[in-house]
Structure formats: C-alpha cells, structure tokens
Amino acid sequence: MCTLEKRGNVFILTFTGEDQHRFNPNLIGSLLSLLSQVKAEATGGSALITQAQGKFFSNGFDLDWAQAAGSEQGAAERLHHMVALFKPVTAALLSLPMPTVAAITGHAAAAGFLLALSHDYLIMRKDRGVLYMSEVDIALTIPDYFNALFREKIGDASVRRDLLLRGLKMKGDEAEKRGVVEAAYGGEAEVREASVRLAENLGKRKWNGEVYAEIRKGLYPQLSAILGLTHKAYTIARL
C-alpha cells in the first residue's frame, strides 16, 4: 500500500508493490493518515518526497471498485465518494509545512497525475512513463478541485487543453519542455537521486514551515478556496 520513512530531514512516502497503486478508500485513508504524520513531525529543514515502486506512480481512482457496486448509479456514487475522499489529500499537500517533491518513475494518470501535480516540484523519467488525464477518453467530467489545480499549476492554456481536452499522454521530455515537470531524467535511479538531491537542497534553506505553506497557498488562491484552506499572516522576519 503506502509507507513512510525518514532519512535525515527528508520524509519519503512510497507506494509499494508492482500494482497500479489505484486510489480506493483504503489507500486514500492511508495516504491521509501518513500525510498527517508528516505534518505533525515537521521541523525546520524538512522536505517530502512522494514516490512509487513498479511501472506506475498511480493510475488513479479504483474504477473496478466503483463498478463492483453492481449498478451504474452505484458506480457513479462510489466514484463521487472517492473524489470527495481524495480532496483532503490534495488539501493536506497544499498546506504541508515543507517543500514537496513528486518522484515520478512510472505512469501518473488521472488522480495519480493529480497527486503528483499537488507537489511543489515534479521530477520524471524521460525514457518511461506518461502523464495522462484519461477522463475525456472514459467519459468522466473533471471535479472542480482538479480543474482548479490544473489551472493554477499549469499556466500555459494550450498545455491544459492538450492534457484535459485532448487526453494527451505526455512523456517526460515533452513534460519538461512544456513546463509541466521541473526536470526529466533518463532512468529510475536518476529520478530518485535527483529528487533526493532537490529535497536536501530545499531543506538546507531551513524555511519556516508554516510561512512556507502560507506562501504556497497564496500562489494558488482559487484552489485553496475550493479546498477550504484558510490564510494566516506571519511576520516572523529573520534578521
């Protein structure tokens, strides 16, 4: 499922196993619980890396579980349930009092892509894996907080159109070129290495975590509003 470890100042959240790391209510519950733990244990200089084992970062919500409801209405209800359950995960990441890095070594699709995009920095493989918003291909509309995240994180309107309206499967080199990810590297080990290096460098800035989170929320005001996140003013100026 998912595990949390700490290496020095860096928290590492890992989706374990070779499966698609689909977000069903159990996994979403675990994620939320681990992110709360990270928040509780945060100190000056902390950073978070979210990563996954296997071919997938995450392939999104568990549509099989939704369809196991047995009826079209039941499936729609279960899907809406997962969309609602996942919103606090996005909120927790948006308000996490430390820099966050998504180390994308496999496919990140739909809610899986959304999870990655909820991080401050995305590092991806060039040689394998795609970013893909499958909703247009499987006839699902996009939840409001998904739209807000894309709108505020990805400034280029034609990139948003290509990802959401065209269902483009974007590989690492294009993602890097078009500004969807921070950097793309030629292999799994390189991505993990680069993510650790970035996390450590960001940690060295020893930012005040609460202030960092406030500044982050200020960058994404419409998303923050949709997620119900409040604002605080800090004047803990360092001399």
Add this chain to the structure above:
Amino acid sequence: MCTLEKRGNLFILTLTGEDRHLFNPDLISSLLKLLSQVKAQATCGSALITQAQGKFFSYGFDLDWAQAAGSEQGAVKRLQQMADLFKPVIATLLSLPMPTIAAITGHAVAAGFTLALSHDYLIMRKDRGILWMPEVDIALTLPDYINALFKEMIGDASVRRDLLLRGLKMKGDEAEKRGVVKAAYDGEAEVREASVCLAENLGKRKWHGEVYAEIRKGLYPQLSAILGLSHKVYAIARL
C-alpha cells in the same frame, strides 16, 4: 454568407465569397442557426472545422451597418446590438459537443479573431493573413465576454497585452511561436489539409460529446460563467 456541409464525420462551416465576411445581424443569425444544426446532428466522433473563402477569415462586426444608423448614438446602439447577438455564437461554440478547429486562411480581425479563438484548435497560414484586435486603434472598448475569452484562451500575459493593448498585427509564424495558434503552414491548401487531418484524428478518439463539452467548459470557467453556461457532472465511465 455561410454554409454547412458534412464530409464523413466532419462538419464544415464555410464563410463564403471573396468579401470581408463582416458580422452583421444577418450573418450572425445564420452562424448561430448553422451551429445549432451542428449541435443537433452531433454524434460520437464528430468534429467541426470553421473556414472561409478569399483573403479574409472575417473582419469583424459590420461597422458600416452600424454607422448607417445615421447618428453617433444610433451607431453605438447598433454596435452593442451586434456584440449582444454574437455572444450566443461564442456560447454555442464553447458548449459544442465535439472538437472544433478554426482553419484561418485569411485575416482574422476583431470579432473575426474572436470567432477563431473560440475554437479548440487554431490552424493558420504562415505566408499570408494576420490576427488583429484593432479596437485600441479605433477607440472601442471590449465586451466582457471577449476579455474573458482572451484571458482564458491565451495564458501568456504579454501576448494578451500585445494583442489587446498594443493592437499588434500578428502573423502566422509569430502566432505559432507564441502559442496563439496550434500550427501555421505555408499556403491555403496546406492549412485546409492540416485542419481536416487534425479533425479526423480527433474524431477517431470517439469522445463522448457532452462530456467533451463539459471538460471544455471546465477549462474556461470565467468565460463559461459570463456566457451563462451551466455545468453538468458525468460519470459514464467506459470499461
């Protein structure tokens, strides 16, 4: 004036004749009528191409007709009338249940540029034709829905400033480079060919039209709100 034909899954809306295709109340109503027809006949795999004959895509509202009112007040009233009549055309394009392409083989000016920009993909000539918002040059302010369209369709603030505040006459190669159009080609035949090719490729994805339109509206929420477009949630997941 304007005609509608169907070639396989493609709807082709053509502004006919060698004139400037000025949007007077008659042409605006024809456009609206034909677009409603496209919407009614939409099926899975449909796509729309809007194109024009001659040197002009469209030169915008019929200012001669406005001035034929005989007084300044009368002209202003007629101009407002055209702006109000044109709003539903944009609303219909924004909610059209299929991918849309503007094949721009001539000058697209003012409301003509606005019409083009209301499509999902813009294809333009490199060698001839410009995109131009002359309102600043002729001392006309912009209706709210046109401002919203530019804001949400063109992410780059300096491009918006150059087009709206500087009255830049943008040629195809610059439009492609700066992300205003998807692609620019050398010649009329190449633009029409590329538009058909793109429309066919998009049609092959067999998107669910209503979901496609919802995802599109979600990409442009402020514009959708100004146009009075409502939202629906769909959860018709395909296996």
